[in-house]
Amino acid sequence: MHAPFRLVASDIDGTLIRGDGSLSPRTTETLDRLQQRGIPTVLVTGRPVRWLRQLYDQMAEPLPAVCANGAVVYDPDTDEILRAAPLTxxxxxxxxxxxxxxxxxxxxxxxxxxxxxxxxxxxxxxxxxxxxxxxxxxxxxxxxxxxxxxxxxxxxxxxxxxxxxxxxxxxxxxxxxxxxxxxxxxxxxxxAGVTKAAGLAWLCEREGIEAGEVVAFGDMPNDLPLLAWAGRSVAMGNAHPAVKEVADEVGLTNDEDGVAVYLEKLFQL
Missing domain, CATH: 3.30.1240.10 (Hypothetical Protein, Haloacid Dehalogenase-like Hydrolase; Chain: A; domain 2)
Structure with a gap:
């Protein structure tokens, strides 16, 4: 039976990429297979937009991103800011x-x-x-x-x-x-109220996807709202103790390709 999830949301640093900043071949292949299945992946990160290029250069196709801990929603295909929620x-x-x-x-x-x-x-x-x-x-x-x-x-x-x-x-x-x-x-x-969860919720509503249909990955306290919001939450093996405490499951570390390993099993890739 296939997993009842329609979208994957992943933090970048300490989660999707390894400690040296690289996106492993295994993770790249897993993300490509998800795209072929019609299951989108969204990057949900504390990084600003200008720090995405280093990751995009390692991908076949860039992924949409919720940046700055939810304050910015970015479409890399058009280089467009879809939504911004700044401090005045x-x-x-x-x-x-x-x-x-x-x-x-x-x-x-x-x-x-x-x-x-x-x-x-x-x-x-x-x-x-x-x-x-x-x-x-x-x-x-x-x-x-x-x-x-x-x-x-x-x-x-x-x-x-x-x-x-x-x-x-x-x-x-x-x-x-x-x-x-x-x-x-x-x-x-x-x-106030700007979090990774709020930014992703806005994007998911736009695409007709509910929170229960999202599987999310993270490793640090800024991921807590995202993990609490998603239908299933996975803390990395290297995650902050507070993240491991609230997540539904704890996977392998980022250096062990924890996101890829979990998704391969979840979606039978």
């Missing part, structure tokens, strides 16, 4: 003021232009971010809140990752949505 300039100003008061050493950055550009404060530890024209250091603090942003990022050198995420969440309350997906004290902040 007023909200950015309020959030950044609260963060600077609660976390004196906080350093901030924003994803703007629907995630095609990245602006960061001078102290932000930027090592590489693709094409230089897509990133720039801010010359004045007020520039950070001068335009809407699909994501605000906050760093602290004085806190542990989970501790910092909890601090930011308490500080912002229901004003905005805070999550994290890094091994460092980096928190990702979106407009």
């Amino acid at each position: 300039t007023e909200l950015l100003l309020d959030v950044t003021e609260r963060l600077r008061e609660a976390v004196p050493d906080v350093t901030l950055a924003v994803e703007v232009d629907d995630g095609r550009s990245f602006w960061y404060e001078e102290k932000w530890p930027l090592h590489w971010d693709g094409e230089h024209h897509t990133v720039r250091v801010l010359s004045a603090p007020e520039e950070l809140t001068s335009v809407p942003a699909v994501k605000l990022l906050a760093r602290s050198a004085r806190h542990e990752p989970d501790e910092f995420a909890e601090l930011v969440s308490r500080t912002l309350g229901e004003l905005a949505t805070a999550t994290h997906s890094s091994s460092s004290a980096l928190v990702e902040i979106s407009a």
Whole structure:
């Protein structure tokens, strides 16, 4: 009997790709077989749009993506942003003021232009971010809140990752949505109610697919809303403990091609 699922939703980093950033031949073949079966796969990621190219270059055909933790829905075939849910300039100003008061050493950055550009404060530890024209250091603090942003990022050198995420969440309350997906004290902040689940739900409604017909894969706390929403949720073997706790099942690690192995069995590929 074939699985009653009509769509596969997968996180990218720590989930679909291996630790070295590669998409394995096995995973590529599995995704191709799903497409041939008429079962679409959607990438649901914290990555901005501009960070998809590295993955698309490893695929026969690019996949649609829910980016920036649900703030952006992207169609790679037309290079079109189908939906964006940014933080307004007023909200950015309020959030950044609260963060600077609660976390004196906080350093901030924003994803703007629907995630095609990245602006960061001078102290932000930027090592590489693709094409230089897509990133720039801010010359004045007020520039950070001068335009809407699909994501605000906050760093602290004085806190542990989970501790910092909890601090930011308490500080912002229901004003905005805070999550994290890094091994460092980096928190990702979106407009209230913006999550991976909300972004994918919008896309699924557009395509006539219900939550119960979705199987989802993830590994970090920013995947929790997605995994709770989907009809079946699978945590990677390398997942954060909180993710393993809420998922329906725990699979193999990303370096063991956990997504591909699970899908081969589920869909009898």
